[in-house]
Amino acid sequence: MxxxxxxxxxxxxxxxxxxxxxxxxxxxxxxxxxxxxxxxxxxxxxxxxxxxxxxxxxxxxxxxxxxxxxxxxxxxxxxxxxxxxxxxxxxxxxxxxxxxxxxxxxxxxxxxxxxxxxxxxxxxxxxxxxxxxxxxxxxxxxxxxxxxxxxxxxxTLFQVGAFADYLATPYQTAKYVEPNMTWWDMEKGRILAIDPPKETVTLTTVKDIANVVALAIEYKGEWPVIGGIHGTTVTSAEVIALGEKLRGKKFAVETLSADDLRAGVWKGSWLPILNMPSITEAERLQFSQFVTGACLLSNLEASWTASDEWNKLLPDYKFANLEEFLAEVWTGKP
Structure with missing residues (x-):
C-alpha cells in the first residue's frame, strides 16, 4: 500500500x-x-x-x-x-x-x-x-x-500543457474541473491569435492527467525530474482547422499584434473572462486581458508545450485522441 x-x-x-x-x-x-x-x-x-x-x-x-x-x-x-x-x-x-x-x-x-x-x-x-x-x-x-x-x-515536475477539456466549454467533460473559456471559443466559432496564428500548445485531457499521475505513483523506477505528460501538441492554425471541421462552419479568426500585447494594450473585440469569484468585476476584466495577452505571447515561446517523459515510461497507457475527444463533445451541438 x-x-x-x-x-x-x-x-x-x-x-x-x-x-x-x-x-x-x-x-x-x-x-x-x-x-x-x-x-x-x-x-x-x-x-x-x-x-x-x-x-x-x-x-x-x-x-x-x-x-x-x-x-x-x-x-x-x-x-x-x-x-x-x-x-x-x-x-x-x-x-x-x-x-x-x-x-x-x-x-x-x-x-x-x-x-x-x-x-x-x-x-x-x-x-x-x-x-x-x-x-x-x-x-x-x-x-x-x-x-x-x-x-x-x-x-518530478508534472507538466501537462493546457487542459484539452477547456475546448469543450461550455460543456463539462471532467468531474470537478469546470469549463473555462479560452482564446479558442469552439462554441461561437471564434479564435484570438497572434498574426500569423502559429502559437503552439500541448492539450492534455484531465482524465489522462489523473490516470497518468496514479500510474506514476505506482511506478517502481526513479521518477524523472521533468515529468511531461503529453496529450497532443497543436498550433492555433491546427485548432482552427479542427474546430471548423467539427463545427461545420468557418471560424472568425481575430489576429492581435504581439507588440500591442507586450505593451499591455488590448485591442481584441472580445475577451475570455476568467472565473475568478474572489475579485471584482472590474478587476476580473483587467486581469483577464492581462492573462490572455500573456498566454498568447507565451505560446509563441512554446511555454505551454509539454514533453513526454511519462508517455515513454508508461508505454501501455493510451492517451485520448484530441480530435476524437472533441468530436464526442461537439457532434450534434448547435
Missing part, C-alpha cells in the same frame, strides 16, 4: 486525481487530504482521510506526513507569493521521511530544471521556478554522492 498525502487537496485537479487513486482498489492506496480547514458538507471525498493542518507550522506538517510515501502539492502558486508554504511542505516532507514529492506544476512546461525562460511571460507562475530551484539545490549534493539514494527527496 502507498500512502499519499495531497496538499491543497480540495481543489478541482487534486480531486480528479484523488478519485482515480481511490478507484484503483481498496488497500492499494491510502489517501490523506491536507487542508487548512475541516471539510464542508459533501466536500470530503469517499475513501480518503481529511487532516486539518497549519501550513505556517512545520511541526504540524511533519506530524501529518508521518508514514507518507508520496506528497502531491496543489497549493496555489499565486497565493503563496514568497513560496514559503511550498518550501515548508518540502522541508516537512524531508523531516518526515517522505520518499517522493510533486510540487504545484500541472501546467506550463520548462526546458530544464531551473530555467525560467519558458515561464517568465507568466508572472503568476514565478513561484514554480523558485520551487524548481529549491528542489534542485536540496538534492544537488546528494545526487553527486549517492548511494544509497540519488535524492534527499525524489521528485
Amino acid at each position: 502507498v500512502k499519499i498525502a495531497v496538499a491543497g487537496g480540495s481543489g478541482p485537479v487534486a480531486r480528479e486525481i484523488i478519485d482515480v487513486l481511490v478507484s484503483r482498489g481498496e488497500g492499494k492506496h491510502e489517501v490523506v487530504v491536507l487542508s487548512r480547514k475541516a471539510p464542508a458538507d459533501g466536500e470530503a471525498l469517499e475513501g480518503t482521510t481529511w487532516v486539518t493542518v497549519d501550513y505556517e507550522d512545520k511541526s504540524s506538517l511533519v506530524k501529518a506526513l508521518q508514514g507518507v510515501d508520496t506528497v502531491l502539492s496543489f497549493i496555489a502558486v499565486h497565493l503563496d507569493p514568497d513560496s514559503s508554504i511550498a518550501k515548508r511542505i518540502i522541508d516537512a516532507a524531508v523531516d518526515a521521511g517522505v520518499k517522493r514529492f510533486a510540487p504545484s506544476e500541472w501546467s506550463a512546461y520548462v526546458d530544464s530544471t531551473t530555467s525560467l525562460s519558458k515561464i517568465d511571460l507568466l508572472p503568476w507562475y514565478a513561484g514554480k521556478g523558485v520551487i524548481r530551484q529549491y528542489l534542485a539545490d536540496l538534492n544537488k549534493d546528494k545526487k553527486a554522492n549517492f548511494p544509497p539514494s540519488p535524492f534527499v527527496i525524489e521528485y
